[in-house]
Amino acid sequence: MTLTVFNSLTRRQEPFIPIESGKIGMYCCGVTVYDYCHLGHGRTCLVWDVVRRYLEWRGYQVHYVQNFTDIDDKILKRAQDEGTTMEEIAERFIQAYFDDMERLGVKKADAYPRVTHALDGIKRLVSQLENQGYAYAANGDVYYAVHQFPDYGKLSGRKLEDLKAGASGRVEETDPDIHKKYDPFDFALWKAAKPEEPSFSSPWGEGRPGWHIECSAMVKQELGETIDIHAGGGDLMFPHHENEIAQSEAATGKPLARYWLHNGMVKVEGEKMSKSLGNFITLRDLLDRVDPMVLRLFMLQTHYRKPLDFTDEGLAGARNGWNTLREGLLFKTHYGKQLGWDHNPPQKSDEQIQKRFAEVVDDDFNFAGGLPILFELAKELRREGNLLLHQGTTEASAKELAVKWHTLAELADVLGLEAKAEETTSSASSLSDEEIETLVQQRTQARKAKNFAQADQIRDQLKAKGVILIDQPGGETRWYREQ
RNA sequence: GGCGGCAUAGCCAAGCGGUAAGGCAGGGGCCUGCAAAGCCUUUAUUCCCCAGUUCGAAUCUGGGUGCCGCCUCCA
Structure with a gap:
């Protein structure tokens, strides 16, 4: 029996062969903690949880890592709106995440790296890319130069020319930093902080890491230069995972992951559910019902x-x-x-x-x-x-x-499916076996006498107490307590 | 405009060249004073349409049609 997996990188199903026999390093892109998890997050976490369980069942030793993005513009915005700090917001939603996942029965990852704990690695990686000529500083920002990386687009199956043709002006219109970039598809590795914003010191001045660099740094920190499985939602394939590849592989010269696995999106009423569309159902609301x-x-x-x-x-x-x-x-x-x-x-x-x-x-x-x-x-x-x-x-x-x-x-x-035995209901009002037997006897007598009104009354009385009667062929009646 | 995916019964869904899994819902029967529960049984001559390859296609090829995702923050 051979496990085969669909690898987004090759767009083919391939035999799964880990780098080191019997062991698997697996990284799953986690959540940006600025709000409660929605169903889409739930699906992603659940799918990879089950994949991980299955791999373990198949005898692999899996080291499973999932990150938290705890530095981000949306977290900052929420913090500003609520008059609090990024740390407080992040901490709140990380706790909420753990609560939700526990309710869903998702096993804990072996490690939960956070951007705030990976800053040194991030800065080292950005410096390295800068030194290698893959990145350039511009007014306190640092950008990745996509044209320097010949394989750019290999994961999502895009070519830079196609991207440019497809974007046709939209990028320029929506990107305020466009004038700083050599190429519209260059992306930020490090962003200069505006005054009043929380920031971290760096060789390029006070600022914050870009979104994609964190995963490159954390994968390396937790699992090494090449990992077996990199997983995440399909919407992360471009640009997030594409950029991760560009960063990591430019820096190390090695493949970032052997297998790229992506799960499908959750839709509601036929439309993709996403934070940006605002049509999302939070996991906790759903789990309440x-x-x-x-x-x-x-x-x-x-x-x-x-x-x-x-x-x-x-x-x-x-x-x-x-x-x-x-x-x-x-x-x-x-x-x-x-x-x-x-x-x-x-x-x-x-x-x-x-x-x-x-x-x-x-x-x-x-x-x-x-x-x-x-x-x-x-x-x-x-x-x-x-x-x-x-x-x-x-x-x-x-x-x-x-x-x-x-x-x-x-x-x-x-599959993570676990049945909990129900608590015995109506224990306070429950009847003893003897009491039930007595009533059942009475009902049997009533039935024999064709006094069905009384027989049915006793049956209803017992049902109200959680006792179910089974009339068997031959006239005998069995009973059991409802569970 | 570019890239990719999907179309299987009332609903969900597996199937990847050998004659349509499964779940849900529904039908019928048995049992019963009536119920309930239970037990048994049944439900697509056909896989969006058209053409082709093949002894054989839901499965492969070509062409339609429809839906969806990504290309901008997203799991």
């Missing part, structure tokens, strides 16, 4: 490179789908004791099923294609559980069920 696992399943149902249209209808489908998986996952909680798993807990997975799953998912992280395997297991377990509940027995062996459950739990964990 949607089970995080439902959201996770919803997002996993679409291949990571495809656009994902967010709709209430789709979410409702995922909600029901999650119930199915959830029932399968809770099989152990509900029936384990009955099956004697207390003493002999299930601990083996079905290797054939593991293999089937891996074969599907190895094809460019096709989680959506692997999901039916989980549904297959969950439905079988649910069915067996229902038979146990309704008939008290099942023909499947306890051992067989244990393997199925263990396999399901393992694969669900790869």
